[in-house]
Amino acid sequence: MTIPRHIGIIMDGNGRWAESRRLQRALGHKQGAEAFRTLAYYCRDIGMDYLTVYAFSTENWKRDKSEVSAILRILEDYLIEAIEKMAREGLRMRILGDTAPLSERLRKLIAEAHAIADTYTGFTANLCVNYGGRDEILRAAKKSSETGKTFEDCLDTTGLPDPELIIRPGGEQRLSNFLLWQSAYSELYFTNTLWPDFTPKDLDKAIKWYNERDRRFGGR
Ligand code: FPP
Numbered sequence: 326m327t328i329p330r331h332i333g334i335i336m337d338g339n340g341r342w343a344e345s346r347r348l349q350r351a352l353g354h355k356q357g358a359e360a361f362r363t364l365a366y367y368c369r370d371i372g373m374d375y376l377t378v379y380a381f382s383t384e385n386w387k388r389d390k391s392e393v394s395a396i397l398r399i400l401e402d403y404l405i406e407a408i409e410k411m412a413r414e415g416l417r418m419r420i421l422g423d424t425a426p427l428s429e430r431l432r433k434l435i436a437e438a439h440a441i442a443d444t445y446t447g448f449t450a451n452l453c454v455n456y457g458g459r460d461e462i463l464r465a466a467k468k469s470s471e472t473g474k475t476f477e478d479c480l481d482t483t484g485l486p487d488p489e490l491i492i493r494p495g496g497e498q499r500l501s502n503f504l505l506w507q508s509a510y511s512e513l514y515f516t517n518t519l520w521p522d523f524t525p526k527d528l529d530k531a532i533k534w535y536n537e538r539d540r541r542f543g544g545r
Pocket of ligand 1: 336337339340341342354357362379381452495
């Protein structure tokens with residue numbers, strides 16, 4: 326069985342998970358963050374190098390103010406915890422996306438997490454926050470023309486291998502502006518399971534499915 330080096334996940338279905346239990350949507354996101362925590366440790370343990378998840382898109386600002394602030398608050402709490410224990414747990418955490426519009430507090434926490442991640446190597450969990458694939462491509466094109474660096478060196482994912490596999494729980498079958506450049510040859514796996522219910526067993530199933538794919542990259 327080949328374990329992909331890099332898997333991307335669109336964490337969809339938190340709202341429906343909560344609503345079906347007559348809970349507030351924010352509680353679905355909280356449970357979604359727990360599913361992420363469990364899965365990140367699992368990815369580290371099975372020898373993956375990168376897990377990249379879509380936590381907050383450039384379009385998610387359109388949601389109710391209370392839901393937006395609940396998601397950002399969960400992120401904040403998560404980062405505080407990560408800063409405290411990520412080095413001990415052999416897990417690096419990075420934020421991808423345009424962080425400029427985020428609160429100063431959140432940007433400080435992100436800088437702190439990145440500074441710690443820079444001090445060692447090993448499994449990395451990337452959280453996409455205020456991330457959109459088109460926005461990333463535009464920012465990279467601008468930066469590349471201003472600095473003369475190659476386009477790929479200006480992407481948020483610079484230095485990372487492209488994800489071999491992208492997983493979308495929650496029943497929809499689309500990319501929704503996630504890793505548009507990097508997903509050119511990714512295998513796409515969809516499942517109806519809602520994200521808060523997604524377990525390491527579901528990841529095993531997706532990896533098994535991935536192993537049955539015939540990847541040709543345009544060749545024969
Ligand atoms: C999509 O479900 C999920 C989001 C827009 C937010 C995801 C955010 C988190 C899991 C919390 C922060 C993450 C971490 C890992 C600290 P949806 O709300 O669109 O669900 P629905 O389609 O059922 O309404």
